Amino acid sequence: DNLYMDFESVKQLSLQHSKPAGLLLQYGTAGFRTKAEYLDHVMFRMGLLAVLRSKQQKSTIGVMVTASHNPEEDNGVKLVDPMGEMLAPAWEEYATSLANAEELEISSVLADIVQKESVDVNQNAFVAIGRDTRHSSEKLAHAVVDGVTSLGAQYQDYGLVTTPQLHYIVCCRNTEGQYGTATVEGYYKKLSKAFSDLIKQNASSGDSHRSVRVDGANGIGAMKLKEMEHYLQTGLFLHVLNDGACGKLNHLCGADYVKVQQKPPPGLDMKPMERCCSFDGDADRIVYFYNDGAGHFHLLDGDKIATLISTFLKELLLKVDLNLKMAVVQTAYANGSSTRYLEETMKVPVYCTKTGVKHLHHKAQEFDIGVYFEANGHGTVLFSKSAEETIRQLAKHETDAKKREAAEMFENTINLINQTVGDAISDMLLIEAILLLKNLTVQQWDAIYTDLPNRQLKVKVADRRVIETTDAERRAVTPPGLQEKIDDLVKQYKLSRAFVRPSGTEDVVRVYAEADTQENADALAHAVSLAVYQVAGGVGEEPKPL
Ligand code: G16
Numbered sequence: 095d096n097l098y099m100d101f102e103s104v105k106q107l108s109l110q111h112s113k114p115a116g117l118l119l120q121y122g123t124a125g126f127r128t129k130a131e132y133l134d135h136v137m138f139r140m141g142l143l144a145v146l147r148s149k150q151q152k153s154t155i156g157v158m159v160t161a162s163h164n165p166e167e168d169n170g171v172k173l174v175d176p177m178g179e180m181l182a183p184a185w186e187e188y189a190t191s192l193a194n195a196e197e198l199e200i201s202s203v204l205a206d207i208v209q210k211e212s213v214d215v216n217q218n219a220f221v222a223i224g225r226d227t228r229h230s231s232e233k234l235a236h237a238v239v240d241g242v243t244s245l246g247a248q249y250q251d252y253g254l255v256t257t258p259q260l261h262y263i264v265c266c267r268n269t270e271g272q273y274g275t276a277t278v279e280g281y282y283k284k285l286s287k288a289f290s291d292l293i294k295q296n297a298s299s300g301d302s303h304r305s306v307r308v309d310g311a312n313g314i315g316a317m318k319l320k321e322m323e324h325y326l327q328t329g330l331f332l333h334v335l336n337d338g339a340c341g342k343l344n345h346l347c348g349a350d351y352v353k354v355q356q357k358p359p360p361g362l363d364m365k366p367m368e369r370c371c372s373f374d375g376d377a378d379r380i381v382y383f384y385n386d387g388a389g390h391f392h393l394l395d396g397d398k399i400a401t402l403i404s405t406f407l408k409e410l411l412l413k414v415d416l417n418l419k420m421a422v423v424q425t426a427y428a429n430g431s432s433t434r435y436l437e438e439t440m441k442v443p444v445y446c447t448k449t450g451v452k453h454l455h456h457k458a459q460e461f462d463i464g465v466y467f468e469a470n471g472h473g474t475v476l477f478s479k480s481a482e483e484t485i486r487q488l489a490k491h492e493t494d495a496k497k498r499e500a501a502e503m504f505e506n507t508i509n510l511i512n513q514t515v516g517d518a519i520s521d522m523l524l525i526e527a528i529l530l531l532k533n534l535t536v537q538q539w540d541a542i543y544t545d546l547p548n549r550q551l552k553v554k555v556a557d558r559r560v561i562e563t564t565d566a567e568r569r570a571v572t573p574p575g576l577q578e579k580i581d582d583l584v585k586q587y588k589l590s591r592a593f594v595r596p597s598g599t600e601d602v603v604r605v606y607a608e609a610d611t612q613e614n615a616d617a618l619a620h621a622v623s624l625a626v627y628q629v630a631g632g633v634g635e636e637p638k639p640l
Contacts, residue, residue: 101201104142107244108200111138111237119193121186123450123598126193127161127170130230137234139192140171141221141241142204147185148219148247150211151176155219156264158257159235160226160314160376163350164599166343169230171238172257174222178265178273178514180452185211219247222267224260226314226376227338252278256314256377258517265514278321286325288509289523293328295503298533304526305331307370309359311348312341315377315518322519330526335362349374349381349471349518353395354550358383369529369536373518378451379471380518382525384536392540397424397432399525400467402539403475404442406528407463410507413500414488418462418481423447423454426568426593427469427550427606435543446566450598451516472516477508503531546589548608549619549640556631558596558603567595579625587614592622603630616640 113135119126126136140157148155156174164170173181173189181189188207195203208215221242225231235251242249252263259281266276274284310316316337323332336347336359344350347359349372364370364385371382382394400422411418421443422436428446436442447453451472458464462481467473477485485508488501510527512520529539555561562572570577576594584590592607603626607619616639623637 101204103246104204104244105201107240108135108138108197111135111240112197113195117194119190121189121193124162124180124452125170125172126189127164127168127599129167130161130169130228130234133169133171133230133234134237136193137171137237138241138244139195139200140173140189141238142200142245143185143189143192143207144173144221144238145219145242145245145247146188146204146207146211146213147173147175147181148221149215149217150213152217153220154222154264154267156222156224156260157238158224158226158255158260158376159231159238160257161228162226162257162376162378162599163344163348163374166228166345169228169234170599171234174261174264174514176264176268178261179455180450180515183452219245220267221247221249222252222260222264223249224252224255224257224263226257227254227317228343254314254317256318256517256519258378258512258515258520259318261514262512262517278318282322282325285510285512285520285523286322286328288506289326289330289527290328292503292506292510292527293530295499295506296530298531303329303331304530305333305368306522306526307333307335307362307364307368308522309336309347309352309362309370309372310334310338311351311373311375312336312338312343312345313348313373313375313377315373315375318377319373319519330523335359344375348372349379352383352393353381353470356393357391358385367535367537371518371522374471377518378516379468380521381471382536384540386537392537393545394536394540395429396467396469396471396473397429397545398540398542399471399521400424400465400473401432401435401440401542402525402528404436404465405440405542406532407465407475407507408440408442410500410504411463414485414492414497414504416484416488418484420463420465421445421458421461423457423464423466425449425454425468426566426595429469429545429548430589430591430608431543431546439543446568448567449595455515467516471518471521474513474516474521475511476513482508546608547610547612547615548606549612549615551605551619551623551637552597552600552602553594553605553623553626553630553637554601554633555603555626556633558601558630560630561594561596561603561626563593563595568593570594573629576625576629579629580622583618583621583625587618590614590618592618594622594626
């Protein structure tokens with residue numbers, strides 16, 4: 095029958111994308127990620143998986159070739175579900191079995207998925223493919239295409255796009271254009287219009303000619319932002335640096351570098367109080383920073399962004415007089431001060447999930463307005479269908495002029511936000527608009543609360559899977575003795591907290607610590623790293639004090 099025939103062509107083509115012997119990979123925090131040279135078979139097979147998912151969902155599925163914040167030599171793949179979310183967790187297991195299947199097992203793994211998920215093999219399938227600027231990405235994207243066509247499915251290759259652009263496109267395709275026009279140009283037009291409509295509502299005396307310095311991580315974000323400037327005719331001047339013209343992707347630049355190192359990319363010439371921001375390698379994360387008059391560096395990370403956005407939204411809710419349920423979702427990395435500020439001063443409920451946008455996104459869907467941000471700058475805002483509808487109706491029909499204006503501002507805000515996933519470009523425009531509308535300087539934004547000093551470190555171990563965690567990754571359950579050691583260490587400092595977890599994107603264990611002073615946060619992070627090294631099978635050099 096059909097199914098059998100199709101699998102025949104899969105088998106044929108698969109021989110051109112064979113799996114290196116003995117290689118085992120795990121679907122991680124955001125898909126598969128490792129050295130690019132090990133990924134050809136994974137890409138082919140994720141093309142296959144996307145087709146099955148597309149048939150099952152009767153929708154377009156996205157495949158993004160990127161390793162985001164990882165070094166240039168790495169690559170990876172993120173799968174995008176119909177509404178633009180990350181692939182459903184149940185399918186991550188299929189992805190792992192398919193990626194690890196031996197050549198002769200591929201058909202049976204496919205047949206197994208078809209059976210378990212009641213996939214109608216005769217259903218049409220469509221896959222939207224995108225890639226970042228890595229050297230390896232083009233060839234890997236071809237492997238995805240081979241996977242898709244070997245199952246007789248259709249595809250569109252969108253070429254070089256940011257990850258959030260592909261998520262947007264998938265959502266547009268599956269809502270028949272309701273979310274927007276399913277092209278990169280459609281994305282530019284939608285966001286540019288929302289941004290210009292929003293800042294037109296500025297009533298304050300704030301200067302609407304603004305500039306921001308953008309570190310593009312030498313990646314796709316820089317390229318796409320330059321394309322977008324043409325649509326953004328609004329008095330926002332973007333000085334794009336690290337645009338890929340000469341520097342290496344994510345090397346000494348980008349959101350991850352700035353957040354983890356707590357310093358600006360070398361060579362970025364910051365004027366005092368000038369707003370700067372950094373994207374990551376696929377432009378789904380953003381952090382802001384500036385230098386004060388005294389030459390001190392200040393970082394405004396995902397937590398500060400979440401606070402700014404939720405303050406703005408809460409004020410809008412008051413103005414439109416709607417009783418909608420708003421919450422903020424964070425992870426264990428959220429600075430303790432941010433959580434305290436949100437809960438105690440802003441009176442907004444805060445939830446903590448495991449690392450990975452898929453977890454935060456899922457939780458945020460439970461509320462009328464769910465603001466989610468990882469401290470690393472990955473996040474967005476979700477609006478329930480009914481909340482969005484109520485706001486749009488108010489913007490159209492409300493007779494009280496003040497309320498109607500606020501509802502219009504709310505509607506423009508919704509239009510500016512990429513609700514499918516964290517999006518550096520959309521987040522940047524939203525932040526710029528909020529600062530303007532609230533007439534806030536970057537320093538005033540920063541002063542909303544003061545971060546607890548913190549430190550993040552990485553430890554190399556033989557097998558990071560020996561560390562298992564619980565309580566949204568805040569406690570380690572294995573290896574035995576590790577958590578007890580951490581607890582003892584934490585007790586030695588004031589306002590302290592620490593946790594460890596295996597990374598799902600790099601072959602390292604991540605360590606996070608915060609305490610009353612930077613010195614103490616550094617000392618605690620180092621002590622915890624040593625504990626990991628000793629108890630969890632550290633390899634290479636022992637962690638040194640900072
Ligand atoms: C990905 C995920 C993020 C996560 C980050 C680090 O980001 O999308 O949710 O915070 O990896 O994850 P881990 O600590 O498990 O390595 P990106 O920007 O690299 O795709």
